[in-house]
Amino acid sequence: MFNLPHAEAHAVILLYSMAFNQPAVPAADERLCKALETQEAAAALHDLGRSPDAPASLDAPGLRSIDIRAAATAAMQAPYYNPRALSQEAVHRLLAYAFDGTRPESRTFQSVWFASPREARIRRFFLPTLLLSIFTFMDKRALIIGATGIVGGNLAQHLLACGGWKVSGLSRGRTKAPDGVESVTADLTSAKSVKDALQGQRFSHVYFSAWSRQATERENIEVNGAMVRHVLDALGPSGKLEHAALVTGLKHYLGPFEAYAQGNVPLTPFREEQGRQPVDNFYYEQEDRLFEAARRHDFSWSVHRPHTIIGFALGNAMNMGVTLAVYATLCKETGQPFVFPGSVAQWNSLTDMTDARLLARHLEWASTSPGARNEDFNVVNGDVFRWKWMWSQLAQYFGIDPAPFDGETRPLEHRMLDAKRQWADIAGRYQLKEPDIDRLVSWWHTDADLGRPMEVLTDMSKSRKAGFLDYQPTSDAFFALFDKLKRERIIPS
Known part of the structure; x- marks a missing residue:
């Protein structure tokens, strides 16, 4: 078609680019005008997509963009060569115009619209692919x-x-x-x-x-x-x-x-x-x-x-990862013992957590996958652990010894009364970005999570069956966060 490889997709590129007077391939522009018997290929393609009697149309009753995008994803998997990259902003702007019924601006101020008997053949064979391509690129x-x-x-x-x-x-x-x-x-x-x-x-x-x-x-x-x-x-x-x-x-x-x-x-x-x-x-x-x-x-x-989320964020009210990094740093710098603050149940039971990066992928997956629509999902990393093992892993990362756990719950909020002054001193010594510990920690939330009197464990089968197979070892999630906190000069290197 039009003597171009993957011409259907190129036609869509031309539709975008010609609307902004930036033809991707001038020779292909000429072929399109000839095939459509028009002097305005961009406008002609636009009108074709809005023709109510076409096999598929943007004006078709009940047609929703989310349905067409799903079909487009399946139909346009093969990559092709884009002869001239267009900005995402330009593509988005034109599509917004198209959905509102606005035609591309004229370059010649005249048009010839489908006077030929070839119109029916063009609509029948070209338009469905055109529409799928439009929504693929949107x-x-x-x-x-x-x-x-x-x-x-x-x-x-x-x-x-x-x-x-x-x-x-x-x-x-x-x-x-x-x-x-x-x-x-x-x-x-x-x-x-x-x-x-x-x-x-x-x-x-x-x-x-x-x-x-x-x-x-x-x-x-x-x-x-x-x-x-x-x-x-x-x-x-x-x-x-x-x-x-x-x-x-x-x-x-x-x-x-x-x-x-x-x-x-x-x-x-x-x-x-x-x-x-x-x-x-x-x-x-x-x-x-x-x-x-x-x-x-x-x-x-x-x-x-x-479940409890591990990830980089400052000034967040529910951030166990950053809270434990600050707590371990305080223990290392002041010599106080690295005591597990939670309950016997949490120390001994199996549990799990959620890496914020995995959660982001899960959100994008569910919001763009037809099989995940209108469903509720648990979201955790996919591994399980006991805090009696994880606590020693965190201590080893920071180069400190974990204190023996005697079964008593010792909330951080009660034990960290001097932490504000201590952290300000540490921040000054190491030239850290944030000297205000209240911008970093959430003692109360970490105490609530680690002080639970029961096992907390989550099943991910529903997501797995629907197609989300991502996995993240929780210890690696902690270590990746701690490494980033060091790079960002939130905790000492």
Whole structure:
């Protein structure tokens, strides 16, 4: 076709490039004009894609971009040579115009539209491939709620590294957005603030990875449920949203902080079909708001339940990895014993954790895989361990001896009363970036995790059966985080 290898795909490149007066291959431009009997190949291809009587059309009743993208992924696996690379921004802009019905601007200010009997043959054989190709090349636009946190930050890095994504992060604007992420500033607790900030924005995917801790669970339900509702009320009516992903956690099975592990906690390993506990839980409210909006606005959803997350993030309220790195450094520098602060049950029982990088891959997989739509998933690394073994591994990394565990629970929050002054001295000696220990640690959260009175173990079978096979040894996740903290001069080298 048009005497070019993989001409169907090249035709799509030409459609993009000609709209911006940047022909990928001028000779191919001439062939397209001749084949379509027009002087405006870009506009002709656009009109062909919007022809309501075509075999497949952007105007076809019930046609959704998410359905076509799934077909495109299967149909366009083979790579081909792109004679002239186009910017993702240019591609995205043209597709946004096309979905709105805007034709490419004219270069000759005249057109000849399908006067030939060849029109029917062109529509029949060319248009389906054209449409599949369009959706294969289309950029995906992600909005991350909480892009500066441990989950959102790692997700943003992953999506940008994948290519084909334009990433925005919505926050109050108190923390600088990660490199490559466009910042959107809004107060998530205000419906008007969120609506104003997202007015006119087009996002294909939204990821919820933030929450606001309140004094009681009833307040948690009210505030965090409203945050999800405000975003989806602002994005849903556009019809452009294809998928919304919600990150919660294992308190789905264990209950909220004020009723933690009370009542009928299900047997381990936790499995998705075990359902909800008969207690108030803001996770359930967030899910209900997600499900309701998905039904009303016709987008797919996924819910992700990680265990304790290991990953690089500063100023994060729930970060065991950084907390333990600071604790081990304090022990090394001050000579205090490296005591396990948790319970006998956690010391002896099997458990697991979640690497933030693996969670980012799981979020991207579930939000783009047809087989993972409208499902809830546990997300852990895939290995299991006992803290009585892991504690010695962490001690060995930092070059200290683990203190013998005598079975007593010794919370860090009670033992680290002098840590603020000690850390400021260490930061000054080693010229570390962050002298304020409160920006690094979450003693209370690490105490809560390691002080659990029962085994906490998670089943990943549902994700495995659906096609997610990633695996991450938890000890390697800790060591990779500690190495990064050293490189970033957060802890001494």
